[in-house]
Amino acid sequence: MIRFESVSKVYDDGTTAVDNLNLEVPTGSLLALVGPSGCGKTTSLRMINRLIDATSGTITLDGVDVSSTDRVGLRRKIGYVIQHAGLFPHRTVVDNVAALPRLLGGDRKKTRARALELLELVGLDERFAHRYPWQLSGGQQQRVGVARALATDPPFLLMDEPFSAVDPIVRAQLQDEFLRLQGEIGKTIVMVTHDIDEALKLGDQVAVLRTGGVLAQFGTPLELLTRPVDTFVADFVGGARGYRALGFEQLSEETALTPHTPVKLDERVSDRGWVVVVDDKGRPLGWVDGGNARDASAATLHTTSRFLPLTASARELLDGALAGPGGTLGIVDADGVFVGVLSASSVVEAVQGAAA
Ligand SMILES: Nc1ncnc2c1ncn2[C@@H]1O[C@H](COP(=O)(O)OP(=O)(O)OP(=O)(O)O)[C@@H](O)[C@H]1O
Numbered sequence: 172m173i174r175f176e177s178v179s180k181v182y183d184d185g186t187t188a189v190d191n192l193n194l195e196v197p198t199g200s201l202l203a204l205v206g207p208s209g210c211g212k213t214t215s216l217r218m219i220n221r222l223i224d225a226t227s228g229t230i231t232l233d234g235v236d237v238s239s240t241d242r243v244g245l246r247r248k249i250g251y252v253i254q255h256a257g258l259f260p261h262r263t264v265v266d267n268v269a270a271l272p273r274l275l276g277g278d279r280k281k282t283r284a285r286a287l288e289l290l291e292l293v294g295l296d297e298r299f300a301h302r303y304p305w306q307l308s309g310g311q312q313q314r315v316g317v318a319r320a321l322a323t324d325p326p327f328l329l330m331d332e333p334f335s336a337v338d339p340i341v342r343a344q345l346q347d348e349f350l351r352l353q354g355e356i357g358k359t360i361v362m363v364t365h366d367i368d369e370a371l372k373l374g375d376q377v378a379v380l381r382t383g384g385v386l387a388q389f390g391t392p393l394e395l396l397t398r399p400v401d402t403f404v405a406d407f408v409g410g411a412r413g414y415r416a417l418g419f420e421q422l423s424e425e426t427a428l429t430p431h432t433p434v435k436l437d438e439r440v441s442d443r444g445w446v447v448v449v450d451d452k453g454r455p456l457g458w459v460d461g462g463n464a465r466d467a468s469a470a471t472l473h474t475t476s477r478f479l480p481l482t483a484s485a486r487e488l489l490d491g492a493l494a495g496p497g498g499t500l501g502i503v504d505a506d507g508v509f510v511g512v513l514s515a516s517s518v519v520e521a522v523q524g525a526a527a
Pocket residue numbers: 182183184186187188206207208209210211212213214215365
């Protein structure tokens with residue numbers, strides 16, 4: 172757990188960068204700090220590992236005040252990832268990752284073996300280990316930065332704009348990989364980003380700061396999207412809030428599906444509308460258009476529509492239904508067996524029912 176209690180930072184020239192900040196980051200969760208340029212995000216982050224000292228207030232890590240912990244001991248417990256990765260240019264990738272554990276007295280062979288494991292964990296195989304940073308793409312460098320921050324297996328991780336130096340496609344890929352990785356490693360993380368979509372995607376909690384380092388709102392992505400406290404937060408969160416909120420909502424397990432009788436491949440289709448085609452185990456293969464085809468065969472099968480479980484987000488379900496044949500989405504159970512269909516209007520009704 173990371174806790175900020177009434178933390179402020181006033182720089183020597185009188186600039187108040189952070190003003191009376193109170194925050195709590197539960198163990199194993201990710202807090203995203205967002206806000207306009209100069210609102211004190213980086214200052215807040217750097218006060219955790221004491222690259223910057225707070226002027227007043229207390230920051231604790233698992234109950235221990237950081238100001239009473241020596242800086243070296245503190246940084247052993249806190250991994251740090253920055254924009255452009257900040258790798259040592261004259262060291263190979265594997266040496267970059269192994270550098271800190273070596274500095275802390277780790278055995279050469281063991282630290283290298285661990286560094287290779289970490290590189291694998293972030294999706295870089297051994298071919299990359301012996302290259303120099305300049306021989307990697309921006310996205311690959313960021314991965315090395317993450318591996319390096321994990322090298323001492325710290326319980327806490329600070330990330331300052333870790334994915335912003337790469338193009339949007341690589342960025343989305345790194346975010347997805349990072350979510351998967353965090354699912355495995357469960358670190359307690361504070362991440363700074365100026366990108367609200369990144370904050371909503373990666374954050375368990377999001378803190379929106381306003382200029383002057385004042386906390387505007389602290390909540391889950393769903394809370395920020397559905398209940399912004401004022402127009403500043405609403406504007407910052409951006410447009411299409413209601414639709415984007417669906418990405419964080421799920422339908423109740425009891426949501427009633429519309430019954431639908433599927434056919435098997437090579438069976439006759441008597442219905443004139445769209446019919447789901449399943450294999451011998453009841454798993455969907457696609458749809459067949461009963462208005463055009465008499466048989467469900469490989470030639471008449473339409474396979475572009477997704478089948479989703481009811482546990483998918485309301486946004487995925489609605490999108491699937493809107494794009495699905497006849498405005499419906501095929502639903503599967505946890506074993507991938509077809510269980511019924513949902514229309515777009517029934518998804519919307521289920522969401523409204525849950526909100527009421
Ligand atoms: N060493 C310093 N001395 C004086 N003022 C500073 C110093 N470092 C930062 N500031 C000021 O403190 C405020 C907060 O800066 P900080 O870097 O924390 O903001 P930020 O939200 O991370 O900004 P950005 O998104 O642009 O990186 C800004 O007004 C900045 O100009």
